[in-house]
Amino acid sequence: MTQSDPRYDVVAIGNAIVDVMAPAHDDDIARLDLAKGGMTLVDEPRAHALYAAMGPAREISGGSAANTLAGLAALGAQCAFIGQVADDQLGEVFAHDIRAGGIAFATPARAGQPATARCLIFVTPDGQRTMNTFLGASQFLPADALDDRVIADAAVLYLEGYLWDPEEPRRAMRRAIATARAAGRKVAFTLSDPFVIARHGDDFRALIAAGEIDILFANEHELAALTGEDDFHAGMAALAPHVPTLVVTRGALGAHAAAGDDHAYVAASPVAHVVDTTGAGDLFAAGFLFGHVRALPLATCLALGAVCAAEIISHYGARPEADLQALVAHLLGE
Amino acid sequence: MTQSDPRYDVVAIGNAIVDVMAPAHDDDIARLDLAKGGMTLVDEPRAHALYAAMGPAREISGGSAANTLAGLAALGAQCAFIGQVADDQLGEVFAHDIRAGGIAFATPARAGQPATARCLIFVTPDGQRTMNTFLGASQFLPADALDDRVIADAAVLYLEGYLWDPEEPRRAMRRAIATARAAGRKVAFTLSDPFVIARHGDDFRALIAAGEIDILFANEHELAALTGEDDFHAGMAALAPHVPTLVVTRGALGAHAAAGDDHAYVAASPVAHVVDTTGAGDLFAAGFLFGHVRALPLATCLALGAVCAAEIISHYGARPEADLQALVAHLLGE
Numbered sequence: 001m002t003q004s005d006p007r008y009d010v011v012a013i014g015n016a017i018v019d020v021m022a023p024a025h026d027d028d029i030a031r032l033d034l035a036k037g038g039m040t041l042v043d044e045p046r047a048h049a050l051y052a053a054m055g056p057a058r059e060i061s062g063g064s065a066a067n068t069l070a071g072l073a074a075l076g077a078q079c080a081f082i083g084q085v086a087d088d089q090l091g092e093v094f095a096h097d098i099r100a101g102g103i104a105f106a107t108p109a110r111a112g113q114p115a116t117a118r119c120l121i122f123v124t125p126d127g128q129r130t131m132n133t134f135l136g137a138s139q140f141l142p143a144d145a146l147d148d149r150v151i152a153d154a155a156v157l158y159l160e161g162y163l164w165d166p167e168e169p170r171r172a173m174r175r176a177i178a179t180a181r182a183a184g185r186k187v188a189f190t191l192s193d194p195f196v197i198a199r200h201g202d203d204f205r206a207l208i209a210a211g212e213i214d215i216l217f218a219n220e221h222e223l224a225a226l227t228g229e230d231d232f233h234a235g236m237a238a239l240a241p242h243v244p245t246l247v248v249t250r251g252a253l254g255a256h257a258a259a260g261d262d263h264a265y266v267a268a269s270p271v272a273h274v275v276d277t278t279g280a281g282d283l284f285a286a287g288f289l290f291g292h293v294r295a296l297p298l299a300t301c302l303a304l305g306a307v308c309a310a311e312i313i314s315h316y317g318a319r320p321e322a323d324l325q326a327l328v329a330h331l332l333g334e
Numbered sequence: 335m336t337q338s339d340p341r342y343d344v345v346a347i348g349n350a351i352v353d354v355m356a357p358a359h360d361d362d363i364a365r366l367d368l369a370k371g372g373m374t375l376v377d378e379p380r381a382h383a384l385y386a387a388m389g390p391a392r393e394i395s396g397g398s399a400a401n402t403l404a405g406l407a408a409l410g411a412q413c414a415f416i417g418q419v420a421d422d423q424l425g426e427v428f429a430h431d432i433r434a435g436g437i438a439f440a441t442p443a444r445a446g447q448p449a450t451a452r453c454l455i456f457v458t459p460d461g462q463r464t465m466n467t468f469l470g471a472s473q474f475l476p477a478d479a480l481d482d483r484v485i486a487d488a489a490v491l492y493l494e495g496y497l498w499d500p501e502e503p504r505r506a507m508r509r510a511i512a513t514a515r516a517a518g519r520k521v522a523f524t525l526s527d528p529f530v531i532a533r534h535g536d537d538f539r540a541l542i543a544a545g546e547i548d549i550l551f552a553n554e555h556e557l558a559a560l561t562g563e564d565d566f567h568a569g570m571a572a573l574a575p576h577v578p579t580l581v582v583t584r585g586a587l588g589a590h591a592a593a594g595d596d597h598a599y600v601a602a603s604p605v606a607h608v609v610d611t612t613g614a615g616d617l618f619a620a621g622f623l624f625g626h627v628r629a630l631p632l633a634t635c636l637a638l639g640a641v642c643a644a645e646i647i648s649h650y651g652a653r654p655e656a657d658l659q660a661l662v663a664h665l666l667g668e
Contacts, residue, residue, distance in 0.1 A: 022434075023655075051430060052430070054430075054434060055434050055435075056395065056404065056430075056431040056432075056434045056435045056653055057427075057430070057431060057434070058392055058393065058394040058651060059392065059393035059394075059427060060392045060393075061390065070390070088422075088423055089422055089423040089424050089449070090423050093391075093393060096385060096386070096388075096390075096391070097390040097391060098390075100356075100388060100389050100390045100391070101389075101390050115423070317392065319390055321357075
């Protein structure tokens with residue numbers, strides 16, 4: 001199969017979410033019965049109740065795959081995003097922020113209720129984030145909102161596991177995988193959360209077994225949930241033979257990647273003060289994919305991921321603030 | 335006249351605004367023809383055009399007087415806010431943030447258009463902020479939205495000059511001044527901006543001449559605009575005899591206060607890295623008023639203002655992030 005050079009480095013399908021972030025204490029987490037460090041889906045009444053219990057907040061565009069694209073675009077990659085907002089003010093905020101980052105975004109806003117998705121994030125003094133997501137319009141991304149030409153014209157299709165929960169986007173993502181593979185493109189997938197794996201692990205394992213996933217991102221907890229192996233290295237050994245490129249992050253313990261016989265490890269980049277870990281995995285994926293689409297060595301891809309993750313956890317919010325190109329220049333020999 | 339102890343330390347009337355903040359370069363300021371360092375009122379089409387030209391942003395509740403109350407409440411003062419939002423998502427954000435800060439806020443949201451006010455803030459690498467305000471619903475605060483009992487039950491009524499521009503809130507503020515004075519309370523006023531003084535200086539001078547203003551806040555540029563004196567000390571000398579308490583900030587040069595024969599000066603508190611000066615004056619006023627309602631010495635009031643201003647310019651946004659009570663404890667002998 002002959003392929004022209006793709007127009008985009010990465011096209012991603014993900015939740016179109018605005019993060020609502022506030023500092024919180026550990027006793028708030030306990031009092032509100034939140035799952036510390038995880039992502040919990042909440043309905044609108046619960047979202048209102050949690051918002052009312054939250055301190056003064058700030059709103060910053062988020063969404064796992066969208067954060068990854070923001071990082072990729074900041075590094076200089078060509079990107080496109082597919083996701084569903086409502087035609088409301090938070091939808092405008094999301095669309096503005098992603099386009100202002102230089103990312104193509106053409107999914108039409110959805111009229112009426114529900115509102116644009118938001119994620120209520122309680123950030124504890126240890127930098128951990130506890131996320132409570134009201135999916136709103138995001139869960140109604142229809143398969144016919146996909147632009148097949150964009151998907152066929154991107155080197156990598158990147159999908160977030162979070163979006164596997166709602167039915168319409170799941171169908172859309174399955175169609176996108178078929179479109180990408182028919183065009184000879186790579187499919188990357190991030191497992192997102194252990195609870196998502198608890199709900200959809202069989203689907204994910206079937207996709208992997210069918211060879212539909214070229215690049216898989218996970219953290220160590222997701223690796224354990226997917227493989228059933230509590231031991232990290234046993235989990236890597238079990239999964240790596242089934243995925244062309246496997247990338248597993250371990251927080252402060254660094255990250256590992258395996259691609260066939262090629263293995264690499266990177267230590268976590270030092271951070272003076274961890275403010276908010278929201279988006280650490282998303283930005284790690286951004287750095288890694290940036291190296292991957294440039295065919296850089298596996299160890300360099302990991303190092304790029306580590307630098308981007310370190311930037312994001314040094315401030316509030318999951319979109320980059322510093323000049324990522326300057327931060328990674330030494331890794332690219334520039 | 336006998337007065338009971340007031341229920342609130344400060345009640346403020348101000349613009350109910352959400353700040354939309356993004357980093358910008360000086361050439362963006364020039365290219366977009368913005369008035370660097372100032373506040374410009376913009377209509378909705380201009381607001382849309384500027385937003386489209388802005389980088390990825392974050393939304394944080396703002397509004398000058400509301401920022402001051404957020405600081406006062408964080409210090410432990412009892413506060414109430416009066417201001418007009420629309421019944422939209424940004425209105426919810428504003429109302430949430432002010433109430434979550436422990437501030438009473440009962441002004442009903444206004445149905446329909448225009449939307450909640452927003453201020454598009456371009457923050458340049460020198461930490462300067464250039465503000466472009468779409469007043470939206472904020473300019474329709476009606477006089478009958480005032481709760482006279484709340485105004486009569488606050489030690490200080492605090493008014494922002496920005497809100498003198500639109501007609502309805504101006505009328506509301508005039509009525510509030512009369513209510514406060516009839517109840518034997520103090521009236522504090524912040525001049526907000528030299529351009530506001532260019533438009534309404536005659537009103538402000540008339541209020542001062544009539545003895546309606548007990549505490550006046552200005553920066554050195556506003557002092558010059560109001561008095562016509564380019565020399566700072568000449569301006570202080572001209573104005574101080576007409577205002578019981580005059581507080582003038584000079585940025586990095588510190589701040590001065592005059593109350594009758596009592597004069598005081600405070601140096602600017604050191605800040606490792608000035609990130610964003612949005613809200614510096616608002617938080618200075620918060621610290622000063624906190625000391626004033628506790629009848630602390632003039633120099634201590636200024637020192638409280640300096641500490642609060644230093645906190646706010648060390649991060650993005652005009653609402654406090656650090657524990658202000660801890661930061662000022664040494665000034666209160668706690």
